[in-house]
Amino acid sequence: MSTPSRLRLMRxxxxxxxxxxxxxxxxxxxxxxxxxHAFILG
Structure with a gap:
């Protein structure tokens, strides 16, 4: 994966x-x- 993608995801x-x-x-x-991994309550 490209560095800009990693930076964006970390941000x-x-x-x-x-x-x-x-x-x-x-x-x-x-x-x-x-x-x-995500949790959505509602």
Missing amino acids: DFKQLQKDPPAGIAAVPSDDNILIW
């Missing part, structure tokens, strides 16, 4: 940690930033 992840939307949680896989 998005940091933003989710800093200001998570209500009822939503998402984290990337430990081995692959392209695979995310």
